[in-house]
Amino acid sequence: MKQIVLDFETYYDSEYSLRKMTPVEYIMDARFEVIGCAVKEGENPPFWLTHDELKLYLDRLPERVTIISHNALFDMCILSWVYDYVPTIMIDTLGMARAWMGHKLRSLALASIATYLKLGVKGDTVYKVQGMNLAAIKAAGFYDAYAEYSCTDAELCWKIYRHFVNEGFPVSEVAVMDTVLRCAVKPAFVLDQTALAEHLHHTIARKADLLARTGMENRDDLMSNDRFAEALRRLGCEPPTKISMTTGKETYAFAKTDQAFMDLEEHEDADVQALVAARLGIKSTIEETRTQRLINISRITWPGNKPAGLLPMALRYSGAHTHRLSGDWKLNMQNLPRGGKIRAAIKAPEGHSVVAVDASQIEARIAAWFCGATNMTDAFANKEDVYSSFASRVFGYEVNKKTHPVERFIGKTAVLGLQYGLGWSKFQKTVAMQSKAQVGQEVVLSDTEAAKVIETYRTTYHPIPKMWSKLNNLIPRMTSDIYEEVGPVIFLKNQIKLPSGLFLNYHELQNKEGQWWFTYGGKPKYLYGGKMLENIVQALARICVMDAAVRVRKRIGMQLHLQVHDELVYVVPNEMAETVKQVVYEEMCRRPQWGLDIPLDAEGDIGPSYGDAK
Numbered sequence: 021m022k023q024i025v026l027d028f029e030t031y032y033d034s035e036y037s038l039r040k041m042t043p044v045e046y047i048m049d050a051r052f053e054v055i056g057c058a059v060k061e062g063e064n065p066p067f068w069l070t071h072d073e074l075k076l077y078l079d080r081l082p083e084r085v086t087i088i089s090h091n092a093l094f095d096m097c098i099l100s101w102v103y104d105y106v107p108t109i110m111i112d113t114l115g116m117a118r119a120w121m122g123h124k125l126r127s128l129a130l131a132s133i134a135t136y137l138k139l140g141v142k143g144d145t146v147y148k149v150q151g152m153n154l155a156a157i158k159a160a161g162f163y164d165a166y167a168e169y170s171c172t173d174a175e176l177c178w179k180i181y182r183h184f185v186n187e188g189f190p191v192s193e194v195a196v197m198d199t200v201l202r203c204a205v206k207p208a209f210v211l212d213q214t215a216l217a218e219h220l221h222h223t224i225a226r227k228a229d230l231l232a233r234t235g236m237e238n239r240d241d242l243m244s245n246d247r248f249a250e251a252l253r254r255l256g257c258e259p260p261t262k263i264s265m266t267t268g269k270e271t272y273a274f275a276k277t278d279q280a281f282m283d284l285e286e287h288e289d290a291d292v293q294a295l296v297a298a299r300l301g302i303k304s305t306i307e308e309t310r311t312q313r314l315i316n317i318s319r320i321t322w323p324g325n326k327p328a329g330l331l332p333m334a335l336r337y338s339g340a341h342t343h344r345l346s347g348d349w350k351l352n353m354q355n356l357p358r359g360g361k362i363r364a365a366i367k368a369p370e371g372h373s374v375v376a377v378d379a380s381q382i383e384a385r386i387a388a389w390f391c392g393a394t395n396m397t398d399a400f401a402n403k404e405d406v407y408s409s410f411a412s413r414v415f416g417y418e419v420n421k422k423t424h425p426v427e428r429f430i431g432k433t434a435v436l437g438l439q440y441g442l443g444w445s446k447f448q449k450t451v452a453m454q455s456k457a458q459v460g461q462e463v464v465l466s467d468t469e470a471a472k473v474i475e476t477y478r479t480t481y482h483p484i485p486k487m488w489s490k491l492n493n494l495i496p497r498m499t500s501d502i503y504e505e506v507g508p509v510i511f512l513k514n515q516i517k518l519p520s521g522l523f524l525n526y527h528e529l530q531n532k533e534g535q536w537w538f539t540y541g542g543k544p545k546y547l548y549g550g551k552m553l554e555n556i557v558q559a560l561a562r563i564c565v566m567d568a569a570v571r572v573r574k575r576i577g578m579q580l581h582l583q584v585h586d587e588l589v590y591v592v593p594n595e596m597a598e599t600v601k602q603v604v605y606e607e608m609c610r611r612p613q614w615g616l617d618i619p620l621d622a623e624g625d626i627g628p629s630y631g632d633a634k
Contacts, residue, residue: 026095028094029058032151043097057069063178101322101323117180121136146169190520197337199573209374209582211318211365213318220311223308227290231294251295256453256454256457285300288356290307310352311362313349318331334353341540342559344562372593373593373633376587380623382564387557389617392483397619410435410476414473429458435477441548441553499530524559568607569607576599598626
């Protein structure tokens with residue numbers, strides 16, 4: 021298949037730029053102008069095409085083409101929305117870099133990667149043409165230099181792509197990457213502008229009421245760690261903690277450099293967002309800014325017969341250390357609370373339905389399988405109510421969902437949350453925080469009761485804590501040459517090879533005062549057996565879910581439209597909804613070759629909006 025690199029150069033100024041707008045707002049704006057595009061066909065020298073020349077070029081391409089770019093979420097959207105062209109395969113060297121070497125570099129910009137790999141030097145002409153349209157660039161005498169600059173970028177992009185391919189970047193992941201890109205490139209969801217406007221108004225009013233009600237309007241209260249932590253707990257959010265590298269003791273992680281704290285900016289509860297934003301001195305919460313961005317997007321008029329209010333789902337390939345997807349364009353569709361107003365405002369167009377299928381308890385199932393807890397995997401395989409079964413062991417009498425909702429909730433929280441080494445104190449807090457939403461009342465376990473649940477879990481499923489110990493012992497060995505297979509993964513120096521061909525990387529793995537640390541993108545991360553198990557399980561779950569999406573596409577030609585955690589979401593014609601739901605269910609339950617005895621299961625729903633298909 022013909023391989024082509026494209027690099028677009030477009031008009032921008034101090035206000036109209038990707039720094040201040042989402043790509044969909046930027047590309048669909050009346051000010052949008054393609055200055056030109058650098059094109060490189062395989063090993064041939066790159067060349068420059070004007071807007072009109074590119075149209076003709078695309079028309080003459082063969083039927084099957086692979087197009088490569090750096091930041092394909094931008095370039096491929098231009099191809100699709102402006103030129104009405106979608107290639108057979110789309111490859112993003114930015115995504116490849118994130119998956120392949122994101123652990124090493126703080127920046128994955130084209131210039132940073134090219135410099136690090138010693139492939140060449142990126143130019144700076146782009147900075148000289150800010151605020152200049154095509155006519156102004158020509159008048160200023162920068163046009164030829166700009167074309168040369170873009171061609172250099174295309175050359176560097178090709179070299180980066182070939183470098184990753186030669187190093188062994190897995191071919192199978194290209195299909196995953198392409199599937200992810202199409203969620204944005206070929207949008208299918210539409211937005212309910214009225215519902216979003218109402219939600220924005222309510223969110224702003226609710227934030228003001230919350231700060232007044234909690235007494236957190238005062239700066240001293242906000243900056244008191246203890247008072248701020250208590251305010252978070254009252255909202256059902258356990259304050260993040262860390263091990264101080266100075267004292268070696270546990271302390272609150274409330275600094276701007278603490279990722280767990282910054283992640284609370286995007287917590288699913290808007291009240292938590294409001295508290296965190298107030299602590300950080302930020303005027304608008306993520307919920308407010310995201311809703312406003314969605315309102316802006318809902319106002320866009322699309323060309324042709326496309327419905328109004330289309331929402332491209334921008335997802336970041338390999339956005340996490342475990343290669344799970346994350347949100348992009350500052351929208352983060354991966355963190356919308358079930359039952360929330362934004363979910364309900366994301367709809368299927370007329371004549372279509374939303375089909376959502378979720379992998380049931382996939383982390384608990386894979387963790388039990390990986391650790392060899394056959395009593396749990398057998399129970400899942402036999403369709404037993406594992407939550408009730410475990411709760412029965414804890415309480416000493418038969419528990420079932422209908423007559424013992426509180427006991428079963430405790431069993432569920434244990435089965436879904438204890439596989440990574442959670443202690444009794446945090447388990448106790450988790451039960452208290454989640455119980456109101458799930459069983460309608462606050463469930464408070466005594467210290468003894470919480471400790472009993474932990475002990476019962478670790479005794480009943482003893483291979484799981486045994487695996488924590490095994491992984492703890494493997495960590496120091498990973499600082500030197502090692503080759504050890506554990507299930508479907510291979511432990512190597514500073515990394516774990518996954519069955520997909522990607523790696524879990526533990527860059528600069530080292531022991532500091534008895535605690536193991538590694539860096540990811542320049543940020544230190546704490547490592548122990550339970551955390552490593554979590555990394556492995558989440559990476560394996562990601563493989564199962566995204567491979568299912570690829571198989572669905574190959575089997576019935578149905579393109580994925582959104583992926584959230586362990587859920588695949590599609591927008592389909594009404595008459596196909598049941599068929600698609602069944603096919604996705606079957607593929608989500610299909611066991612991988614590397615884990616033919618994992619008892620996978622799934623459940624799905626159909627509705628007019630994403631909020632209904634839950």
